Amino acid sequence: MLVLILLALLAAQTELVGGLESGSLLLDLTQLAAGNVTRGTTTCVEQLRALHNAWQQGHSWALKAFDASGSGYHNLMLGNSLWLGNRWTCRALNEQLLQEFTQRQEQLLRQRAPFAHDYRVVYLHANSPWQLALTVKQPPLLHIGLCVPRSCDQPQLEQLLRQSLRHLERLALRPELVYTKQPEATGSYFAGPAFRWLLLLLSASLLLLLLGRSRLAGTSRYVACFDVATNWRRLWQPPAADHTPEIAVINGLRVCSASVLLGVHVVWYQFFSVHHSAQLAAKLTELAYLAGALEVFFVVSGFLTVSNFMRNDALQRSIASDTLGGNVRRFGRQLAQRYLRLAPLQLIVVLLSVLSFGYHREMSVFHLIEPLDELCERHWWRNLLFVQNLYPNKEMCCNWTWSLGCDMQFHIMAMLLLYMHTRYPQLVRRLVLMLLLANVLYTVLLQIVLDVPTTFEALYGIGDWLYTNPLVRMLAYLIGGIYGYAHARGLVEPFVALFPNKLAKCALAGVAVWLASRLQVLQLASPALVGCGFVLLRGAISTATAHLIWCSFRIDGCTRIYLCVAHLVIVLVFSVPLTLFFELPFNRLSNLLLASKIANGKEA
Template identity: 30%
Template sequence: MYKLPWTLLLLIIAILAPTNGNLTEKVPKNQLSLSDILEYNTILFPLTTVSKAELVGEQCHARLQELRRGILQREFWALKVLDASGKQPPAFMLGDNMWLGSAQLCEAAQNGLNLDISRYVAHKMNMSLLTDKTPFDVDYRVIYAAHNSSYQTDVVYGQARQLLHIGLCVPSECNSQQLMQLVTAYFESEIFLSGDLHAIKPSLLKVKTMEFKGGDFHKMIAFKLVVVFVTYTLLMTLYAYYLRTRRLPSTNVQVKPSSFEAFVLCYDLQLNCSKILAPPDSASNTFAFLNGGRMESALIATFFHTFIMLKAIVSNPTQLFTYVSSIGNMEVAMDVFLLISGFLQTYSYLRNRSQLETIRRLNFSRSVLEIVKLTFHRFLRLAPLYYFMICITYLAMKYNDSTTVFNLSGFVTENCERYWWRNVLFIHNLYDHKDMCLAWTWFVSLEMQYTITLTVLLVVYAKHPKYAKISLLLLMIASLAYQTIVGIQVNFQISLETTFTHFVQFYAHPLVRIFPYLFGALTCWLYLEYNAQLQSFKLLTNFYCHLIHLVFMICMRPAPLGRGYTVWVETFVFVLQRCLYTMSGCWSIIAAANNRLAWHGRFLSAKIFQKAIHVSYALSLLNSLVIICLFTAGSKLVFVEPIRMFVLYIGLIIILHILSFPLTVLFEMPYRNISSLLTKRGPAKRAKSS
């Protein structure tokens, strides 16, 4: 009944509609031309629009206009140049600043695309795609531009700053200065500003030309130092080989080498290799499991460095931050390495009772000389390979910076050119991490600083045990007080961002890390002085040892009690977590030394750890260099996902061990031998004089 009126109404509307004109004519047609589309969807094409002869010169302007005409006419060579240049990718809001294009395609635009394809296989592509070449030379350049867009997540981790990386395939006649002026004019033009959806407002920093100038290397001081050091090492190695062959025993009479010959034989390649490759005797070494602990620390540090260094070269940095934040507590990961170092330094000192008696009888000036001598031995073990790696890393980064699209290597070289002296003096951990040369080597400076501090305490202990104990406790209390005060001052929150924002205050400062180092020394003293009493202690039963070990594992979590508390609570949790982590780790050492936690001790005493410990120092110095060179060599973006990263990490560890072996044999082991030689000859001279 009610359907009839509605049906008639719809019929009338349908009949009258055509009399009012065609509805489709009211919809505006797309009036955008090809040039309009290219100006708002590419970066290279609008550069040809803003180009002027007075801005970039006659030749550069002429080439850009020729390129513009080629693009609009859809010529293959011009489209390859356009396609080789970068444009804004998706996921800018998640931190993707890599607008790179393709350096390989830019080269193919000039030289043709050399593909070995069959003439008898059907292809749908136009063969001009392979053969067409640019009528002029083109180069691939990379623009680095800073931005402060509030539409992009800017999580703080890593050393390098966030920069736009814009790849451009441009005529060779346009030099870097002209290209900077051209790009600056484009950023300030209405073309860019009208399409700047995310309010990027980039500020141009520099233009990189992808070319390596080998002649410049010969002028660098770092290159000359490497040549001198390598030449010296090879000559000493060859001379040591000559002495070994000459001194092969033709009879059973053993001739004692002279002092100079003993020094040269420290460079004996066969001897140094045999020390590394010799089967370890874990059964007779009570603390063989400590080698496994140190290797674990080195591997964990490499794992973190892999993720942190990748931040500057990945297309998904925000997702990478999520992975790193959920892995573990980076703040306490290195504490195991430091407490083991403190334990071993104290153990090598206190177990030598005759040395303690000798130091106890020394006057003040002789005691100072003893401190200098012990410090020199540590310097001799740390410095040669470290200084060599500073030079090698600088040269490798310099080369890498000239051949890769990423700015990370250039950032490292700039810091090393200005602040290398801080590394040489072992004080670079006292400065802001953004100004550090080889920031991943902060632990070397700490090792040297703590060696001096603990050596002074041990010498004082030999003469005045009470004063040494009081000083040690005051330093440990000062460490905890410092962390608490700084945490409250900077509004501390348990987060990876906090670590990198206040890297020196919370991660690399001597007062922060001295607590585990001194607690390791205190643990060694307790073991040597009171181990008999400790064995009867209730907490040394298997049940309590496993309970304490569980506390150690819980403290490895980033935030075991969760987040979202007040600054005071989170600071307290942070300091407590570090204390419990260090104390439970030290108790685990005592437990393992007394055959508790046997399963863990057997695992850490495995032969693979006992052999690998010899190359752990070289591996720690080398890991970030290999990570940067490995992942930036191909100038390709890395998309991080857990399975892929795990596989890459396995391969990285294998490469690091292969490279660390020759570095250890040639540039570390000789100086260990020299240190041991000097240590043995000291008592011999005193015995002769007496």
């Protein structure tokens, strides 16, 4: 009896494996054409029959067509979906390739087909009960490369594929055709609005740069803003004595955080785009905690905004003595200056991203999970207004720029509080403390209400509420602002003021250890504990970052390594061209325009 059970299990396993065995979609397609199952006879059908007959007779050109087409249906459970074949082998049907390397078997690659072939990619829904389904993303489409006769246009090829797929009863996939694509560039790519806008913007910038080197630069201050030589010197010259000195540790923190986030996002996009294996999914969950490095940027921004304002005594006295209307105009000029510094560069990034995604949509063999070019055509204005983070992640244009929207909103809030501080300092300090406590309470209660799950894929589903939510992200900015205020006023470090003795520090460490021990088994942790642990971890990262900046003012020479890394990785590779040709000219232009308005107002 035991032997019979074992034989039955082996038979069932063999049947399952046989259902998922490797197969060729091109073979099924040519068999469909050869079996006269299709309605009518077209050039495409006739050439598919000729391809099938040539394959049966062993002609090398037919073997190349089948060799160039993908076959697979293996390892489907954990995400393999790419059976692309080889585009170069398909080209060998139309032209001679590798003549220098095929003298011994020249018939393999030199023999041409009697009719032209093209490389196409077929995208299918698997619809298999054996495919692992994740919440974080839709099941990946099957990517199958086909080398088919050029006479088979897209509508006819898709019609034949649907008929062929209906006859694949032996497969457990139950595949369903989504669409087909010929990965080649077309003229429509250069006719899009993004390409015209980028060409117009680059032409205008080039014209202004040329004018900046002409005689007009000496007669017009506005044209002089685009003088490349002057901007190059300004880019590398040290800060003036009346300006805030460069803080080397901040540059180092930015570089290190950017490098960490870059590594996380490389794995992230690889998992979502082309590599759906369980191994990469496990790696992604391990690296997800490194996304906490994003807190560094908000801490730095809050620290610099508050400390720079509080050290400018002349500006504070002017605000305190000016009228409400005058302060509103001054506030508007400062926001306009910041906006004109960031918006042109973000516009360039959006246009380049749209063109890049549009190019890959046509040329790449991969299916794009996020149609960024389509999203930006509909929602570009959200990025220019810096409100993209207030919308769901699936609707964001250039969704990696959500932090820039958060930072702009935090900057507006910080400037309002700083303006109020010139007249009501006690009230503003209490408001900041209330905002800090309210943010902690809001974050914990939000995770309790959302019943925060303990698995990564379930947590991803509520990412819009936690990850890009400015009300949650405010904690790091507030901590950075508090440290900046204490530094500018010469006060005691905020952490030391809050935990002045060893007993208070030991109590904090005890709470952290207790939370860590309870969170070791996430399945047994309540949403309240998860929320407290989440806030404590983000607060610790933010406080440690602010503490490092604080200490850098008291230790000389310890942060030179950070400055070297910053210049090598970011400044030399990315920042110099963009800053030289876009940010610096428009920043000078905006300052000049705003200064001219102020001068005209005084003259009136």
